[in-house]
Amino acid sequence: MDHFSYEQGRLLCDGVPATGLAERFGTPLYVYCAETIRHHFRQLDSSFRAVGLPPLICYSVKANSNLSVLSLLGELGSGFDVVSGGELRRIREIGGDTSKVVYAGVGKTEEEIALALDAEIRLFNVEAPSELARISRLAVARDRVARVAIRLNPDVDPGTHRYITTGKRENKFGIDRDRARAVLAEAASLPGVEVSGIHVHLGSQITDVDPYVRGVEAVLRFIDSVPGLGEQVRSLDLGGGFGIHYLGEEALPAHCFAEALAPLLKDRPFELILEPGRFIVGNAGVLLTEVITVKRSGERVFAICDAGMNDLLRPSLYDSFHRIVPIEPGEGEPLLTDVVGPICESGDFLGLERELRPLAEGERLAVFGAGAYGFTMAGNYNTRPRAAEVLVDGGEARVVRRRERFEDLIALEREAGEPAG
Numbered sequence: 001m002d003h004f005s006y007e008q009g010r011l012l013c014d015g016v017p018a019t020g021l022a023e024r025f026g027t028p029l030y031v032y033c034a035e036t037i038r039h040h041f042r043q044l045d046s047s048f049r050a051v052g053l054p055p056l057i058c059y060s061v062k063a064n065s066n067l068s069v070l071s072l073l074g075e076l077g078s079g080f081d082v083v084s085g086g087e088l089r090r091i092r093e094i095g096g097d098t099s100k101v102v103y104a105g106v107g108k109t110e111e112e113i114a115l116a117l118d119a120e121i122r123l124f125n126v127e128a129p130s131e132l133a134r135i136s137r138l139a140v141a142r143d144r145v146a147r148v149a150i151r152l153n154p155d156v157d158p159g160t161h162r163y164i165t166t167g168k169r170e171n172k173f174g175i176d177r178d179r180a181r182a183v184l185a186e187a188a189s190l191p192g193v194e195v196s197g198i199h200v201h202l203g204s205q206i207t208d209v210d211p212y213v214r215g216v217e218a219v220l221r222f223i224d225s226v227p228g229l230g231e232q233v234r235s236l237d238l239g240g241g242f243g244i245h246y247l248g249e250e251a252l253p254a255h256c257f258a259e260a261l262a263p264l265l266k267d268r269p270f271e272l273i274l275e276p277g278r279f280i281v282g283n284a285g286v287l288l289t290e291v292i293t294v295k296r297s298g299e300r301v302f303a304i305c306d307a308g309m310n311d312l313l314r315p316s317l318y319d320s321f322h323r324i325v326p327i328e329p330g331e332g333e334p335l336l337t338d339v340v341g342p343i344c345e346s347g348d349f350l351g352l353e354r355e356l357r358p359l360a361e362g363e364r365l366a367v368f369g370a371g372a373y374g375f376t377m378a379g380n381y382n383t384r385p386r387a388a389e390v391l392v393d394g395g396e397a398r399v400v401r402r403r404e405r406f407e408d409l410i411a412l413e414r415e416a417g418e419p420a421g
C-alpha cells in the first residue's frame with residue numbers, strides 16, 4: 001500500500017503532482033511520502049499487538065538513513081537497528097532514543113563498539129565469538145556491562161535472492177548453533193557482557209511466512225536445548241526481511257506474519273524485537289527521472305535517462321524489478337523498451353524490456369519501490385552528483401537532502417596531501 005496515485009494519467013504523491021516536484025527540484029529526484037512510512041510502521045506494530053505480541057520495532061537504518069526519515073520514525077516511537085558507527089551517529093544526530101538501538105554487523109571495530117557503549121544502546125547483536133570478548137573488554141574499561149544478543153545462524157533458506165540471503169550456514173552472518181553453545185558458555189565467564197537476547201535475521205524481501213516460522217522454531221529449539229537459557233533470554237530479535245510489492249501483489253500483509261508466529265511465541269515471556277527496513281520505506285519512495293535520449297538499435301528501443309545505476313543500484317546489483325511508469329499521460333501502442341542510465345556500463349539499467357508507450361525526450365518517468373536501498377546505495381561513479389531527496393508530508397514538499405554539486409565531489413581531493421584521517 002502507498003500514497004502514490006494516478007489521476008488522469010498524472011502521478012500524484014499524497015496529492016502533490018510529481019511533475020511539479022520534478023520542475024521545482026530537478027531530476028533525478030527521490031520523492032518520499034511521509035504518510036506511507038507512518039502507515040507501514042503502524043500496520044506492523046498493530047498487527048503484532050493484535051495477536052498479543054507487542055513488538056519493539058527497530059527500523060533498519062540502512063534501508064533509508066535520511067535524517068528526516070529517521071526523525072519521522074523516532075516521533076512514531078520507533079527504535080533503530082544500526083549496522084555501523086556511522087548509522088549510530090545518525091541516531092544521535094536526530095536526538096533519537098539510543099536505549100532503543102540494536103547494533104548488528106559482522107565487522108564491528110573497537111571504535112564503533114566504544115561509540116555504542118558510550119551511547120548506552122539496548123543490545124549488541126554479536127556475530128562472532130571473538131567479538132564477544134572484544135565487547136567485554138571495552139565495556140569493562142568503562143565500568144559497564146553490555147547487554148548482548150547472540151546472532152544465531154538458523155540455517156534457514158528464505159527463498160530470496162542469494163545476495164540478500166543471510167540466515168544460511170554458508171552466509172557470513174551469525175553464529176551456527178554448535179558454536180553458539182560454546183559462545184554462551186564463554187560469555188558466562190566474561191565480566192563485561194550479559195547475554196540477554198537471541199537474534200536472527202533471515203534475509204530480505206521475504207514474501208512467505210514459512211521461513212519465519214522455521215527460523216523461530218530453530219531459535220526456540222536452541223533456547224530450550226541450553227539449560228537456563230530460557231530464563232536468561234529477555235529479548236527475541238527476529239530481524240527484518242518482510243517483503244514488499246515490486247511487481248504487483250506479491251508481498252504479504254503484516255498480519256500474516258504476526259498470525260503465523262503468535263502460536264509459537266504467545267506463551268513465551270520474551271520481548272519481541274523486529275528490524276524492518278524495506279517494509280517501512282520501500283514503497284514510500286519513487287525515483288523521478290527525465291528521458292534524455294530515445295534511440296533504436298536493431299529491434300530495441302532504448303530510453304536513456306538521467307538516473308542510472310549510481311542513483312539506483314538494485315536493478316544492476318540484484319537484477320531486481322522496479323515498476324517504471326511515465327508521470328504524465330501520453331498516446332501510442334506500447335513498445336518493448338529498455339530503460340537505461342547514462343553510465344558507461346552495459347549493466348547500467350533501471351528496467352529492461354518494459355512495455356511502455358512511445359516515450360518522448362524530455363518527459364519524466366517514475367521508478368517505484370525506490371524508498372529502500374535506493375539513495376543509501378547511491379554513489380558518485382562517473383563523477384555524478386547524487387540526487388536530491390524530497391519528503392512530502394501533509395501536501396507540502398521539502399528538500400531533505402540537497403542535490404550534490406560538482407564542488408562537493410571534489411572537495412576532499414582538494415585536501416590531497418593532508419593526513420588520510
Ligand SMILES: *Cc1c(COP(=O)(O)O)cnc(C)c1O
Nearest residue numbers: 060104204240241275276277278
Ligand atoms: C538489513 C537488515 C535488516 C533489514 O532488512 P529489510 O529486508 O530491509 O527488512 C534487519 N536486520 C539486520 C541485521 C539487517 O542487516
